[in-house]
Amino acid sequence: MNKRAVTALIADDEAPMRDLLRARLAAAWPELSIVAEAANGVEAVELGELHGPDIAFLDIRMPGLSGIEAAKRLYARSHIVFATAYDQYALDAFEQGALDYLLKPVSPERMATTCARIRKRLQARAGDAPAPQDIGQQLARLTTLLEHQGKPSRPNYLRWIQAQVGTSLRMISTREVLYFQSDEKYTRVQTAGGEFLIRKTLKELLDELDPDEFWRVHRSTLVRVDAISEVVRDARGRHMLRLRNHAGEVEVSRNHTYLFQQM
Incomplete structure (x- = not known):
């Protein structure tokens, strides 16, 4: 039995x-x-x-x-x-x-x-x-x-991102995210292990993420602050972000260079 x-x-x-x-x-x-x-x-x-x-x-x-x-x-x-x-x-x-x-x-x-x-x-x-x-x-x-x-003094910010990968659902902690980058249809979620596409807009992410952890550095890009290892200028004078565990660079738009005033 x-x-x-x-x-x-x-x-x-x-x-x-x-x-x-x-x-x-x-x-x-x-x-x-x-x-x-x-x-x-x-x-x-x-x-x-x-x-x-x-x-x-x-x-x-x-x-x-x-x-x-x-x-x-x-x-x-x-x-x-x-x-x-x-x-x-x-x-x-x-x-x-x-x-x-x-x-x-x-x-x-x-x-x-x-x-x-x-x-x-x-x-x-x-x-x-x-x-x-x-x-x-x-x-x-x-x-x-x-x-x-008592009640937490911090708002209940988004901590997990859901990304569809084939027929499965991938759970991504916001602590894994290096940056978000949006186009007209999708938002790319870049991690050290790879990239994923989600349908959440950058505006939605701005409302849901902790502003002390994620900065908007371009109209289409949000970067996790503690993932930034270095801020440099390229040959055209643009501010570029180098990120830990990531080979590429992320551009900072002119409207957001105030975030890095020491340069």
Whole structure:
């Protein structure tokens, strides 16, 4: 007789993060069945109560209800795994207790470790054994930490770019991007490993990217500032940017030379 498949819920308000988490889980635990995905804390609770998943992967900061508040409604039935970009929670609150966590963006190695740990804990809870009593106390402590932390002062800038590559979807961290360059139809995303085409316009990117990390250096070009290794003048007197891990140069238009006033 076949054993019942282990089931899971994924909740994150960013679709690219849900896609990445699903892909990492498929690689680390192919037998795991994702029964539902939620875009906010309220949906997470509703879908969790409807499907009763064995595991709930919850982002900490979500609209409606936080992942911690959702976990308070779900932990009696589901093993809770928090996915968070806020490592202070992991360092201060997760290591001692029955909860698991993943730091975003999730690496394949970290996902494999977490899945192995979850398997052991699910086996320990076999036979409908009650959830450890300290989970409720740990969630209360996390709620207090979240309240003291307050809301992030920085806007929620774009962190992932989705690029279609053949029949697959490539997830590109903005930290990988050297520059964006647009023409009339497409925007080229240049990374150290290659280039990709997306349909997002430069205007959309300007509204969504952190202006401290990406500068517009030409009407058609955005450059990640910390990818710039050198600014030089060519034979025609134009400012040209040399980028780390990239052989070509990027032109700075005359209207944007003020960004490099020391030259």
